[in-house]
Amino acid sequence: MSVFWNSRTRNLDPYVPGEQPRDRRFIKLNTNENPYPPSPLVIETIREAAGEELRRYPDPECTELRELIARKYGVKEEQVFVGNGSDEVLAFSFGAFFEPLSGAACPGSSAAVSRPVLFPDITYSFYHIYARLWGIPCHTVALDDTFSVRAGDYRVPSGGLSLPNPNAPTGRAVSLAELRSIIEYQYREGGGVVIVDEAYRDFGLVQAGESAVSLIDEYPNLLTVHTFSKSFSLAGLRVGFAIGSGELLEGLRRIRDSFNSYTVDRLALAGAAAAIADSAYYEGINRRVMATRDRVSLALTSLGFDLIPSLTNFILVRVPGKSGAEAFKALRERGILARHFNQDRIQDFLRVSIGTDEEMDVFLTECGGLIRE
Ligand SMILES: *Cc1c(COP(=O)(O)O)cnc(C)c1O
Secondary structure (H helix, E strand, C coil): CCCCCCHHHHHCCCCCCCCCCCCCCCEECCCCCCCCCCCHHHHHHHHHHCCHHHHCCCCCCCHHHHHHHHHHHCCCHHHEEEECHHHHHHHHHHHHHCCCCCCCCCCCCCCCCCCCEEEECCCCCHHHHHHHHHCCCEEEECCCCCCCCCHHHHCCCCCCEEEECCCCCCCCCCCHHHHHHHHHHHHHCCCCCEEEECCCHHHCCCCCCCCHHHHCCCCCCEEEEEECCCCCCCCCCCCEEEEECHHHHHHHHHHHCCCCCCCCCHHHHHHHHHHHHCHHHHHHHHHHHHHHHHHHHHHHHHCCCEECCCCCCEEEEECCCCCHHHHHHHHHHCCEECEECCCCCCCCCEEEECCCHHHHHHHHHHHHHHHHC
16 A cells, blocks of 8 residues: 555555466466467568557557458458457456446446446456446356356346356356347346457357357447457467447447557557468467367366366366365476466366466376375
């Protein structure tokens, strides 16, 4: 605490990112990065973009990248908004669409006492943080005993909702039919915007034809959010985007342009565009990630570990006979970094990102060692 902080700063509860160790001692399975490098075309394109033109501001509307994204995702360019990582897009979305407690946004605002925004009790922890930052009341909805979303729980009056699909850190997905029922209900009942965060869509959801992007033209209250950080191997570049109706995107631009019009730099624009162009490369590496995930899941199950079937590039596992904190520490001592959330219901689990086959073989060996200890 500092006397120089205002009340907003004092009230924040900032996100604590997974550790990024400076040395390479660890097998790093703690932040869901892709274990494979970005496409060579991406690196080459960024190198070419690192030139004289950097003295100029980038295109604030990210026009070229939006065109490429639109073509790949089968939507219109006016339905795409690009930001500095999907975290920024999510933060802008909470600020643009969810109603703060009466009067918090601007003095004299006539907003009635607002209905809370819904999200699952176990989900991406940034949602709570954005709600707090913007003064938005929220209400968490418990996942069922199998850590699944019960769609009916979200067909209730709300001020909007935010749902990762597949969910993180559980790895489970809700079906497109169920999602549609939620979006439809919220649309009919004037319940506000439904954010579907598809950060992990390329690890099985899209292949199953279950992406909510297919509903964009039907529901002006739907915003899907996407990232280059996971399936495009570009967490270090910071690019994310949203797909939604023109009126939602106009709201996002109003927030962005009240903050910083140039959130995506020239190198990031160039690299992301090259990534979209090299789909074949990414399909290849993500197929490998999924195959490794399925193999490791089977192996862990036969070791007696409890795990949740995952449609992402991570798995949530429970090490038999150890608390989550103990398992985290024991793996760390063996050179493996996983993620432990000290949170109700999942404190005995670890979230383990899928690494290369070689890394996961070491992980499996160490897991075998753990249970024999
Ligand atoms: C990783 C992740 C993101 C963040 O992505 P960035 O684009 O790196 O900011 C967003 N949502 C979920 C659910 C994630 O797991």
